[in-house]
Amino acid sequence: MSSKRQTVGLKLVRSAAFLGFGYLFLAELGKFISFSNLPFATFWPAAGLYFCVLAKSPFKSWPILIASAVAANLVSDVLIHQLSIAVSIGFCLANTCTAILGALISRFLNSRFGLSYGVRKFFRIVLISLIAPTSGALIGTTIVQSTFGVNSFLHTAIAWWIADTTGMLIVSPVVCGFKESFSGKSFREASLSVVELILILSGIFITASISASQPDILTMTAVLGVFPLLVWAGSRLGLPGSSFSLLTFFSLMAYFTSQDCGPFSIGEYSDVTRMIVLQIFTSIVGISFLTVAGISEDWTTLVKLTTDAKNEADQASKIKGQFLANMSHEIITPASGILGFTDLVLETDLNSQQRK
Numbered sequence: 001m002s003s004k005r006q007t008v009g010l011k012l013v014r015s016a017a018f019l020g021f022g023y024l025f026l027a028e029l030g031k032f033i034s035f036s037n038l039p040f041a042t043f044w045p046a047a048g049l050y051f052c053v054l055a056k057s058p059f060k061s062w063p064i065l066i067a068s069a070v071a072a073n074l075v076s077d078v079l080i081h082q083l084s085i086a087v088s089i090g091f092c093l094a095n096t097c098t099a100i101l102g103a104l105i106s107r108f109l110n111s112r113f114g115l116s117y118g119v120r121k122f123f124r125i126v127l128i129s130l131i132a133p134t135s136g137a138l139i140g141t142t143i144v145q146s147t148f149g150v151n152s153f154l155h156t157a158i159a160w161w162i163a164d165t166t167g168m169l170i171v172s173p174v175v176c177g178f179k180e181s182f183s184g185k186s187f188r189e190a191s192l193s194v195v196e197l198i199l200i201l202s203g204i205f206i207t208a209s210i211s212a213s214q215p216d217i218l219t220m221t222a223v224l225g226v227f228p229l230l231v232w233a234g235s236r237l238g239l240p241g242s243s244f245s246l247l248t249f250f251s252l253m254a255y256f257t258s259q260d261c262g263p264f265s266i267g268e269y270s271d272v273t274r275m276i277v278l279q280i281f282t283s284i285v286g287i288s289f290l291t292v293a294g295i296s297e298d299w300t301t302l303v304k305l306t307t308d309a310k311n312e313a314d315q316a317s318k319i320k321g322q323f324l325a326n327m328s329h330e331i332i333t334p335a336s337g338i339l340g341f342t343d344l345v346l347e348t349d350l351n352s353q354q355r356k
Contacts, residue, residue, distance in 0.1 A: 012061050012064060015053060015057060015061070015065060016064050016065055016067075016068040017068070018053070019049065019050070019053045019065055019068050019069055019072075020068040020069065020071060020072045021072070022046075022049050023046045023049055023050060023068075023069050023072040023073065024072040024075060024076055026045040026046040026048075026049055026167075026171070027041070027044075027046045027072065027073065027076040028076060028080070029045060029251065030042075030043045030044045030045050030046060030163075030167065031076070031081065032255070033251050033254040033255040033258060034254070034258060034275070035258050035275065039144050039147070039148040040091070040140065040144060040159075040160060040163070041163060042159055042162075042163050042254070042275040042276075042279070043163050043166060043167060043250070043251075043254050043275070043279070044095075044163045044164050044166075044167040045167040045170065045171045045247065046069075046073075046095070046167065046171075047095065047098055047099065047133065047136075047163075047164045047167040047168045047171070048167050048168040048169070048170065048171025048172040048174075048175060049171055049175050050069050050095065050096075050098075050099035051098070051099045051102035051103055051106075051128070051132065051168055051172060052171075052172050052175035052176045053065055053175070054066075054099050054100065054102075054103035055102065055103040055106040055107065055176075056176070062100075066096055066099075066100075069092075069095070069096070069099070070092045070096065073088065073091065073092045073095060074088050074089075074092065077091060084147075087143060087147050090139070090140070090143035091140060091143065093139055094135075094136040094137075094139040094140035094143070094160075095136055095140075095164075097135045097136050097139060098132050098133050098135060098136030098164055098168075099132075101131070101132040101135055102128045102129075102131075102132035102168065105127075105128050105131060105132060106124070106128055109124055109127075109128075119291060119294035119295055119297075119298055120294075121176075121239070121294065122173065122239060122290050122291065122293070122294040123294075125168070125169065125172045125173060125176075126169065126287060128168065128172075129164075129165045129168040129169040129172070130165060132164075132168065133160075133161045133164030133165050133168065134161060136160070136164055137157045137158075137160040137161035137164065138157065140160045141153055141156045141157040141160055144156055144160075158276065159275065159276055162276055162279045162280070162283075163279070165279075165283070166250070166279045166282060166283055166286075169283060169286055169287070169290075170243050170246050170247045170250060170282075170286055171243070171247060172243075173239040173240055173242070173243035173290065173293075174240050174243045174244050174247065193236070193237060193241070196232075196233075196236055196237065196241075197233070197237060197241055197244070197245075200229050200232055200233050200237075200241075200245050201244075201245065201248050203226075203229045204226055204229055204245060204248050204249045204252070205248070205252065207223070207225045207226045207229070208223075208226070208249060208252035208253055208256065208262075209252075210225075211223045211253075211256075211262050211263060212252075212253075212256035212259075212261040212262040213261075223253075223263060226249055227285075227289075229245065230242060230245055230246065230249075230285070230289040230292075231289065231292060233245040233289075233293070234289050234290070234292040234293030234296055235292070235293070235296045236296075237293075238293055238296060238297045238300070239290060239293045239294060239297060241293070242289055242290055242292075242293035243286075243290060243293075246282070246285070246286050246289070246290070249282075250278075250282045250286075253278060253282070254275070254278060257274055257275065257278055258275075264277055264278045264281070
C-alpha cells in the first residue's frame with residue numbers, strides 16, 4: 001500500500017511539473033507571437049495544455065495541478081512581463097475557469113457517450129473549444145477593460161475567446177494523443193515518424209518564410225503550399241502530428257503578422273483585426289485537416305482491428321484443428337482395441353458358459 005501511494009504521488013508530481021513548465025513555455029510562446037501593444041496574448045496555446053491535463057487527471061489531483069498552472073501564470077505575468085499581481089490573478093482566474101469548464105464537459109461527454117477516437121474525438125475537442133473559453137473571455141475582458149480601458153468590450157472578448165479557442169483546438173490533440181501515437185510502434189517505426197515530422201516542419205517553415213517575404217496578396221498562394229504538408233501529416237502521423245504541424249504553421253504566421261509581414265498584414269486594419277482574421281483562417285484550415293487526420297486514424301484503427309480479428313480467428317481455427325486431431329487419436333486407439341476384441345469374440349465358437 002505504501003509503495004502504491006508513493007507511485008501515485010510521484011506520478012502527480014510529474015504531472016504537476018509537466019503542466020507548470022509546459023504552461024510557462026506555451027504562455028511565453030503565445031505572448032512572443034502576439035502583438036506587443038495589446039494587454040493580452042492573441043494566441044493562447046497554454047489553454048489546450050491546461051484543459052487536457054485536468055481532463056486526463058482525477059478530481060483529487062486538481063488542486064495541485066491548478067496550483068502549478070497558476071504559479072506558472074504568475075511567473076509569466078508578474079516576473080517576466082511586469083504586470084501587477086492583481087491583474088495576473090484575474091488572468092489566472094479566467095484561464096482556470098476555461099480549463100475547468102472544458103475538463104468538466106469532457107468528463108460529461110465521456111461518461112454519457114463513452115470514450116471516442118479519431119473523428120469523433122476531434123469533434124468533441126472542437127465542441128469543448130467553442131464552449132469552454134466563453135467564461136474565461138468574459139472574465140478576462142472585464143479585467144482588461146477595467147485596467148487598460150479598451151475601446152470595445154465585444155471586440156476584446158471575441159479576440160480573447162478566439163485566442164483560447166485556437167489554442168485549445170490546435171494544442172489539445174497533441175497533448176491528449178502524443179503518448180498513444182507512439183504506443184505499439186517499434187523503434188524503427190517511431191524513428192521513421194520522427195523523420196517525417198521533421199521534414200513536414202521544415203517544409204512548413206520554408207513555406208511560411210516565403211509567404212512572409214512581402215505583404216502582397218499574391219503571397220497567399222505560398223500559404224496554400226502548406227496544405228499538402230498538412231495532408232501528409234494527417235494521413236501519416238494522425239491527430240497529434242497534424243495538430244503539431246498546425247501549431248508550427250500558426251506560430252510562424254502569427255509572428256510574421258505581428259512584424260507586419262505576410263498576407264495577413266495587408267491593409268490599414270488594427271492589430272486585433274489582423275490577428276482575428278489569421279485565427280479564423282487557421283481555425284478553418286485546422287478543422288479541415290484535423291478532420292482528415294481523424295479519418296486517417298479511424299481507418300488505421302479499423303485496419304488494425306480487422307487484422308487482429310483475422311489473426312485471432314486463424315489462431316482459434318488452428319487450436320481447434322489441433323484439439324480435434326488429439327481427440328481423434330485418443331478415441332481411435334481404445335476404439336480399435338474394442339472393435340478387435342468384438343470381432344474376435346464373434347468369430348470364436350463359445351460354449352454356453354462363455355456366452356453368459
